Amino acid sequence: MTDLDRFLATFLNPAVAGQYAGAIAAGVLVTIEVAVAVLVTGLALGLGLAVLRAYRIRPLNALIVIFVDVFRALPPLVVILLAYFGLPNVGVTLSAFAVLWLVLSLVLAAFAEEIVWAGILSVRKGQWDAARSTGLGFAQTLFYVVLPQAVRLAIPPLTNRAIATTKNTALGSVIGVGEIINQAQTAVAVTGNATPLLMGALAYIIVFVPVLILAGRIERRFAWRRA
Amino acid sequence: MPAPILDVRALRKSFGPLEVLKGIDLSVRPQELVFLVGPSGSGKSTLLRCCNRLEEPDSGSIRLEGVELMDRACDLNAARRRIGMVFQGFNLYPHMTALGNVTLALRKVLGKSRREAEEIGRAALDRVGLADKAACHPGELSGGQQQRVAIARAVSLEPTLMLFDEPTSALDPELVGSVLAVMRSLREAGMTMVVVSHEMRFAREAADRVVFMEGGAIVEEGPPAAMFTEAQHPRTRAFLQEIGR
Numbered sequence: 001m002t003d004l005d006r007f008l009a010t011f012l013n014p015a016v017a018g019q020y021a022g023a024i025a026a027g028v029l030v031t032i033e034v035a036v037a038v039l040v041t042g043l044a045l046g047l048g049l050a051v052l053r054a055y056r057i058r059p060l061n062a063l064i065v066i067f068v069d070v071f072r073a074l075p076p077l078v079v080i081l082l083a084y085f086g087l088p089n090v091g092v093t094l095s096a097f098a099v100l101w102l103v104l105s106l107v108l109a110a111f112a113e114e115i116v117w118a119g120i121l122s123v124r125k126g127q128w129d130a131a132r133s134t135g136l137g138f139a140q141t142l143f144y145v146v147l148p149q150a151v152r153l154a155i156p157p158l159t160n161r162a163i164a165t166t167k168n169t170a171l172g173s174v175i176g177v178g179e180i181i182n183q184a185q186t187a188v189a190v191t192g193n194a195t196p197l198l199m200g201a202l203a204y205i206i207v208f209v210p211v212l213i214l215a216g217r218i219e220r221r222f223a224w225r226r227a
Numbered sequence: 228m229p230a231p232i233l234d235v236r237a238l239r240k241s242f243g244p245l246e247v248l249k250g251i252d253l254s255v256r257p258q259e260l261v262f263l264v265g266p267s268g269s270g271k272s273t274l275l276r277c278c279n280r281l282e283e284p285d286s287g288s289i290r291l292e293g294v295e296l297m298d299r300a301c302d303l304n305a306a307r308r309r310i311g312m313v314f315q316g317f318n319l320y321p322h323m324t325a326l327g328n329v330t331l332a333l334r335k336v337l338g339k340s341r342r343e344a345e346e347i348g349r350a351a352l353d354r355v356g357l358a359d360k361a362a363c364h365p366g367e368l369s370g371g372q373q374q375r376v377a378i379a380r381a382v383s384l385e386p387t388l389m390l391f392d393e394p395t396s397a398l399d400p401e402l403v404g405s406v407l408a409v410m411r412s413l414r415e416a417g418m419t420m421v422v423v424s425h426e427m428r429f430a431r432e433a434a435d436r437v438v439f440m441e442g443g444a445i446v447e448e449g450p451p452a453a454m455f456t457e458a459q460h461p462r463t464r465a466f467l468q469e470i471g472r
Contacts, residue, residue: 129281130318130377134332134384135308144331148322
């Protein structure tokens, strides 16, 4: 057996690939489910928190800042392990899927809040002046004038962060969520062959390249000529 | 003499230790065009911004058609839609078209339907000579055109008073004329206006009264002819000579 044959048998083994294609495909579905759920709740929560922060209610803002800093500082893996193995001790038992979804949503929300808040701050004060001078109230100015501009500014960093966070669905493998890596690792353990991992890597590319292309489209769609 | 539209009394404002308005009294009669002039830092822009409480005065009284804006119970948003304001930096909403800029407050403040708001908005844009630019975004317009859209945005709400904060200072010289022409037509239509500007030729020909401010106080005021030729106060004379040159 040549080195090349050994390499091919280890990484591109057709028999193993055929045997585990179904399992990897099932993992892809789970990954997509978690990722979509995380995107929806994480971005919505992040946007909501940034809007709340704009009202500048001191005690509330302090809580938001603490939440945001904690979830940006902690590695998501630590939070996932804490939630999955720790919470049952205090009587809260969540499924592995729920823990993964919840933790990644909170992490994405923390980053999204910071990004949108930075966007709100970077809208020039003159925009507030102009809107308020026509009789628009604070909330009307925020929602019709400031937030649309803030979100447009936020979209490139937001898509980056959204992609980074959804890739962290792979962390679900440590608590037994049947996503791509979990399926691939199981197959590797059974066969002693690395082909399923390579299939998993390919699956990520197949799932995320369209997402990247879509993100690029969204960024271009929302860019507008600045005054 | 008719009751003033705007009556400011003993208005004071400090930024930290710096007192920028030291008890201003200013009264503006219906259809009057008042020109505020003075060196930079004299408080003219702050005074203007206090008139609709974009800047919060420390004390004093601001009456708009007899209604006290400094009252705690005063509906400030209701008062502000009666006061149009035009800014040095235009401050158009960059994510909206020219028409969208004009119709936003018509719809959300006055509660007009989209169709009615767009009708009024188009008429307002037509009035500033930009009917054909309704669908353009601010980034596609020149500075002069942007400022005229900003004027249309303010005028469409049918304010009783218009405040202009250095409306031509950010414009290239060749674009100033178009904005002044719009202001002139507003004046001819009987709009009451308070203008902070360095356009002394415009002050000479269009103003009813020139108010000279320095160091947060009104030094002297009078009709432009008198102010430009026979100002009483040496500071006024020096300033108007310097700037009118």
